[in-house]
Amino acid sequence: QQQVKQSPQSLIVQKGGIPIINCAYENTAFDYFPWYQQFPGKGPALLIAIRPDVSEKKEGRFTISFNKSAKQFSLHIMDSQPGDSATYFCAASAGYSGGGADGLTFGKGTHLIIQP
Amino acid sequence: NAGVTQTPKFRVLKTGQSMTLLCAQDMNHEYMYWYRQDPGMGLRLIHYSVGEGTTAKGEVPDGYNVSRLKKQNFLLGLESAAPSQTSVYFCASSPMGLAKNIQYFGAGTRLSVL
Secondary structure (H helix, E strand, O other): OOOEEEEOOEEEEEOOOOOEEEEEEOOOOEEEEEEEEEOOOOOOEEEEEEOOOOOEEEEOOEEEEEEOOOOEEEEEEOOOOHHHOEEEEEEEEEOOOOOOOOOOEEOOOEEEEEEO | OOOEEEEOOEEEEOOOOOEEEEEEEOOOOOEEEEEEEEOOOEEEEEEEEEEOOEEEEOOOOOOOEEEOOOOOEEEEEEOOOOHHHOEEEEEEEEOOHHHHHOOEEOOOEEEEEO
């Protein structure tokens, strides 16, 4: 049972373009939605995250758009650069304000290539 | 400032052999996690711990055991390795409170079971 569906699996964009990666979730208990960036041979690293009380969050060239009613969220990379080439994972967790820690449920990942 | 350190980085096992993967964090984090990453599958949670001496099962716990005897260490054991356990294993940690959702990952252990 996949609780977070991510698309596309792979994406090739020209330098300066705006790659968009989409995720959809089913569990309405999810209340925290991070994106992780992973370079080859490295562990994932937190890129940006959003909570469902806002519809958009920007950090530098990275923007998350969130649609609570549709249970979807997406990552946009403005003015993309070859150095942004990596695998991107969306994720979700429940109990943001609670005392426990149940880990993250990850999407399957998007392999992004930014061509010079 | 090491963060999360995993040892070993690579390992090849034969079916039926056992091994332990070590994760150490120097950030005084309460929570620690073990994930496995397989091509096209993303990362899946194996086990996690919310504090020293406590562990809990994640999404794919079968065939694995864990221990958290010290706050800074989280061990993942394979008692009888199977080819299906060929994967890249990642350890992560996070602090308590609202920041618990910010997980810091190690560089991974690449395991092949022949």
